[in-house]
Amino acid sequence: MAVPATLVTIGEAMIALYPDHHLPLSDARSFGSDVGGAEFNVATSLARLGLPTAWVSRLGADGFGDRILGSAREAGVDTSAVERDPARPTGLYVKEPVAGPAGVRTRMHYYRSRSAASVLGVAQLRSEPAAALLRGAALVHTSGITPALSASAAEAAANLRSLIGPDTLVSVDLNLRPALWIDGDRSALQALVGQADLLFAGHEETEAQFGHSDPARLFADLPHLETLVLKDEERRASAYRRDGGDTHVPSLTVEVVEPVGAGDAFAAGFLAGRAEGRDDSTALRFGHALAALTLIGHGDRPLTVPTEGERDAIAAVDDASWARWRVHPGDIPWHETTS
DSSP states (O other), X not given: OOOOOSEEEEOOOEEEEEEGGGXXXXXXXXXXXXXXXXXXXXXXXHHHTTOXXXXXXXXXXXXXXXXXXXXXXXXXXXXXXXXXXXXXXXXXXXXXXXXXXXXXXXXXXXXXXXXXXXXXXXXXXXXXXXXXXXXXXXXXXXXTTGGGSOHHHHXXXXXXXXXXXXXXXXXXXXXXXXXXXXXXOOHHHHHHHTTOSEEEEEHHHHHHHHSOOOHHHHHHHOTTOOEEEEEETTXXXXXXXXXXXXXXXXXXXXXXXXXXXXXHHHHHHHHHHHHTTOOHHHHHHHHHHHHHHHHTSSSXXXXXXXXXXXXXXXXXXXXXXXXXXXXXXXXXXXXXXXX
């Protein structure tokens, strides 16, 4: 018998296209493809780590939808609450390499308007099997992208707490994307954040959304919030507790190939640490490790995930050794630690 999913994510997935040979789009004649999307990335990483995970979403009844569904199932994700839409397509995004003074960066182009995922709504979350998954989950995770997709998705996000079990924790990755809020009204995002027990955010996006990044003020303004995870990109990540405790773990040194998806991987690593009953320091380390494994590849998800033994090694390494670790393709330090 399958183990019931205790971790559930809600949100879109899309097909990612990228030009072969890293050419500008104007010169590209052939493209590779992959699968991505914030909540999809988190779900597949959690499932690959061996945690019972389900993903709630909508896909077009097309070949791209088949591709995404197959990728989720291959990772071990419960897809029983993924609906197929015969009238709306699966969304797409294109990664464009852009050369600049600091080197090549990735510019994202999204084609998600009127996609199947854009009409995710309350009715789906209240119907079976999504309703059963949400009622039985230990934790439900989504991001600030979801309420920006459409009015129906915003309504679902705003009512999330009423749709889940009374003891279920709400995890939100702020994932502030200003381009998705072109009318300037972020009330739907604020409604979602206001329900969070656990909030992930970067310092810059926290400043943009709230006007500050002071944990004490955020706890005062967000009554449900119990844990705040603030990420300071290459410097460190910090976990703040409502009771006043705080934990800080420096980022790993990484040879970055592409940054897309690292934030989702970090969230998955931290959530995995929590699900395994690890302390905040270890959960932050897991977040950094999964982010690093995403940064060293061109895909939006970790190239590999640490085994249980490797996670134990990451947890046990002393702070000085952690600070010396370097992560780059072909050299994963915790692999060596467990050899």
